[in-house]
Structure formats: structure tokens, C-alpha cells
Amino acid sequence: MVTNQQQSDEVLARLAATGDRAAFNELVQRYCRPLAEFAAARLTTFQDAEDIVQETFLRAYTAMGSFDPSYSLKNWLFTIAYRLVVSEYRKKRPDRLSEQAAEALTEETESASPQSSWLWNEVRKMKTSDHDILWLRYKQDMEIEDIAAVMGKSASGIRVQLHRARKRLAKKMKGADNHTAAFQNGTVCLERTHS
Amino acid sequence: MICQYYRSMIEKQADTNHAIESPQLTAHLQQCSACRDYREQLTVLGIQLQSQPAYEISEDQLQHLQAAVMEQLSDESLGQAALCGFTQPKPVTRFHIIRSIAAVLVLAAVAGLSFRVLIPSTSTHETLPTPSQMTSQFSAAMTFPDQLMQSEIQSLRNDTKRMISFLRKCTPSSPAVTEVLVTETDSEEKVN
Ligand SMILES: [Zn+2]
Numbered sequence: 001m002v003t004n005q006q007q008s009d010e011v012l013a014r015l016a017a018t019g020d021r022a023a024f025n026e027l028v029q030r031y032c033r034p035l036a037e038f039a040a041a042r043l044t045t046f047q048d049a050e051d052i053v054q055e056t057f058l059r060a061y062t063a064m065g066s067f068d069p070s071y072s073l074k075n076w077l078f079t080i081a082y083r084l085v086v087s088e089y090r091k092k093r094p095d096r097l098s099e100q101a102a103e104a105l106t107e108e109t110e111s112a113s114p115q116s117s118w119l120w121n122e123v124r125k126m127k128t129s130d131h132d133i134l135w136l137r138y139k140q141d142m143e144i145e146d147i148a149a150v151m152g153k154s155a156s157g158i159r160v161q162l163h164r165a166r167k168r169l170a171k172k173m174k175g176a177d178n179h180t181a182a183f184q185n186g187t188v189c190l191e192r193t194h195s
Numbered sequence: 196m197i198c199q200y201y202r203s204m205i206e207k208q209a210d211t212n213h214a215i216e217s218p219q220l221t222a223h224l225q226q227c228s229a230c231r232d233y234r235e236q237l238t239v240l241g242i243q244l245q246s247q248p249a250y251e252i253s254e255d256q257l258q259h260l261q262a263a264v265m266e267q268l269s270d271e272s273l274g275q276a277a278l279c280g281f282t283q284p285k286p287v288t289r290f291h292i293i294r295s296i297a298a299v300l301v302l303a304a305v306a307g308l309s310f311r312v313l314i315p316s317t318s319t320h321e322t323l324p325t326p327s328q329m330t331s332q333f334s335a336a337m338t339f340p341d342q343l344m345q346s347e348i349q350s351l352r353n354d355t356k357r358m359i360s361f362l363r364k365c366t367p368s369s370p371a372v373t374e375v376l377v378t379e380t381d382s383e384e385k386v387n
Contacts, residue, residue: 025265032261033252041250049252050260057264117247137210138244144210163206170236173243 009073017064024064028057031074035081038135041120042085042128052088056081078140078150082132089128122172123165130165133158197223198230205234209241 004012004026015023035056040049059080060067067076116124123131129151136142136150144162148155201223208215224231252260 021265021268024268028261028264032264033257036252036257036260037250040252046252046256050263053260054264054267058267061268116249119243119247120249123244123249134244135249138241139249141212143212159210162210166209166237166240169244170240173240174236 010069013064013067013069013073016061017067024061027060027073027077031077032057034140035077037139038078039081039085041116041124041135042131043088044124048088052081052084055084072146074140075142075146075149078136078142079152082150118176119169119173122169126165126168130161133162134165134169137162198227201227201230202233205230205237208234209237 004015004023007015007023007026009027009030012023012027016027032053036046036049036053039052040046043049043052056077060077067073123134126134132151133147136147137144142150144155144159147162148158151158201220204215204217204220224234
């Protein structure tokens with residue numbers, strides 16, 4: 001007999017649409033961590049990420065019946081989460097906050113997170129959409145077309161943005177590598193890899 | 196110029212999870228150290244981005260969150276899932292039945308009234324109406340049911356709007372919703 005762990009996302013989604021809680025639970029086991037880490041990396045606190053993840057799964061569960069199995073379930077979940085993250089970020093955006101609160105948020109977003117490496121903290125200083133593209137590409141191995149679908153943008157636009165973001169990041173990496181021991185958290189050093 | 200061409204090829208390789216084999220690129224890389232460095236730099240950056248933590252949640256946090264997610268799936272959300280499901284027929288509620296009966300009664304009343312106005316009985320009208328009287332009677336007969344029909348159509352429109360908004364909530368990937376969210380994303384870009 002095939003267990004839920006052996007089933008594909010799409011089969012589990014079909015089962016969940018009929019009210020099968022065990023099938024939905026398996027999907028939660030698979031995607032809770034990546035969704036939480038995506039939201040936390042973007043919104044900087046685990047508390048914010050918790051709300052996003054809960055809301056993502058609740059929306060997915062209630063809409064599971066209308067989920068199109070020809071679409072990737074992973075992309076669908078990330079699409080829901082991404083939209084919630086964007087909406088949450090907008091609520092907190094600096095122009096809607098008092099001067100003091102806006103300053104605190106900017107500091108919070110730009111300061112080094114203890115859970116993040118130097119490199120990802122540098123990514124967080126970039127545009128939020130740069131961060132999202134890099135995260136989905138390198139933490140979820142998503143292809144350009146998938147990232148475009150999640151973010152509701154054109155594939156060509158995502159490609160150009162990814163190339164530019166990588167270039168800026170490579171420059172920063174080179175600079176940091178030449179002058180400081182910034183890769184304390186890292187496993188590979190640019191110079192060392194060359195040799 | 197030629198390096199630019201090969202570099203865009205290197206970028207394409209970095210964009211995908213599938214290996215892109217190109218004998219031309221291999222040949223160019225053998226003789227161009229600048230492009231070799233460029234590829235090396237992109238490869239290392241990719242490895243760093245994959246391996247370094249962006250934000251890692253602990254096992255305790257994960258288990259707590261998974262439990263919270265499953266707990267929130269109340270019976271109500273389970274019912275909603277069935278309602279949106281393609282395998283489940285839409286249930287007919289008492290509200291639908293009462294509405295249907297009321298609509299039938301209203302239409303019957305309108306039909307009866309129209310009949311009386313258009314074909315008056317000879318006992319109430321001893322003489323034949325003049326052409327102008329006939330015109331005013333006809334227009335009265337036509338406008339009265341028309342108003343009723345308008346209100347009925349308006350009520351159906353409101354029902355349809357409610358249904359569409361409910362379906363949109365159920366299908367976040369529908370083109371209409373995507374459109375709204377593209378606007379949201381655009382406004383976020385402006386913030387940045
Ligand atoms: Zn070259």
C-alpha cells in the first residue's frame with residue numbers, strides 16, 4: 001500500500017480537497033519549513049512568519065477543491081505566501097508608519113539577523129523583490145518561469161533582475177573577501193575555491 | 196563582444212537546474228581566462244547562496260507551527276473545501292427554496308395584472324377606449340412589470356456579485372485575482 005509520504009503533491013492535494021486531513025497534514029510537513037523560512041527571511045521575525053504560514057495553509061485548504069493539478073502545488077503555496085508577505089510588508093511600509101516606527105523598521109530590516117549569514121544579510125539590504133528572486137532561485141531551486149509565476153511578473157523581467165542582483169552581489173562578495181573576514185559563517189571562500 | 200555572447204550563455208546556465216551543454220562555450224572557456232573567472236564567480240556565488248542560511252527556524256519552532264496549522268483547520272474550513280470541490284455538488288439551502296417560491300409568486304402576480312390592464316373586461320368599460328387612452332394603458336402595462344423585472348434583475352446581479360467574490364476567495368490563482376495582485380506587487384515596487 002502506498003503511504004501519504006510516497007504520494008506526489010498533486011495526489012495529496014486531490015485527497016485533501018475531499019477533506020482528507022492526513023493528506024493535508026503531509027503537505028504541511030513538506031512545506032511548513034520552506035514557507036516559514038521564506039516569510040521569516042523577508043519579514044525578519046518568526047512571529048510574522050508564523051501568521052503568514054498559518055494563513056497560507058488555511059487559504060490553500062479552503063481553496064484546495066479549485067486547485068488545478070496541472071499547476072505545481074509548491075508554486076501555488078509559494079504564490080499564496082508571497083502575496084500575503086507583500087500585503088503584510090505594505091501594511092508595515094515606512095510611509096504608513098510614524099517617523100519613529102519607520103526608523104525602527106528600517107533598522108530591523110537592515111541589521112544583521114542572527115539566523116542569517118553575512119551574504120543573506122547583504123541580500124536583505126537589496127530591493128525586496130531582489131531578495132525574493134534570489135531566495136526562490138537558490139533556496140527553492142525554482143526556475144525563472146516558476147519565480148515569475150509566483151511573483152506575478154514576466155519571465156524576462158525576472159531574468160534581467162536576477163542577473164543584475166547577482167552581479168551586485170558578486171561585487172560585494174569580492175570586496176568583502178579582499179578586505180575582511182566576512183565569510184565567517186560561510187563554508188566556501190572565493191579565493192580558496194579558485195585555488 | 197564575443198565574450199559578451201558567451202557570458203550571457205554562462206548566465207543562462209546559472210538560471211536553470213538543467214545542464215546546458217555547448218561545445219562552443221567549452222572551446223571558448225579553454226582559451227579565455229576572463230570568461231572562466233566569470234563562470235567561476237557565478238558558480239561560487241550560487242553555492243554560497245544555497246549553502247548559507249538566510250533564516251533558519253529551529254525544530255521546536257517548526258513542530259509548534261505545524262501543530263498550530265493543523266489545529267486551525269476547523270470544521271468550517273473543511274466544509275468550505277467541500278463546497279469549492281469539483282466533486283461535490285453545491286448544496287441547495289432553505290434560502291434558495293424560499294427565494295424561488297417568492298420569484299414565482301411575483302411573476303404570477305405581474306402576469307395577472309398585465310393581462311387585466313391590456314384586456315379590460317366589458318363590464319367595467321361600457322365604451323371602447325380612445326386611441327390615446329389605449330396608448331396610456333399600454334405604456335402603464337409595460338412599465339409596471341418592467342420595473343419589477345428591473346428589480347428582479349438587480350437582485351440577481353447582486354447575487355452573482357456575491358458568488359463571484361466568494362469564488363475569487365476560493366481560487367487565488369484565477370486571472371482576475373492575479374490582476375489585482377499584480378497591482379499590489381507594482382505598488383510594492385514603488386515603495387522600494
Ligand atoms: Zn571570453
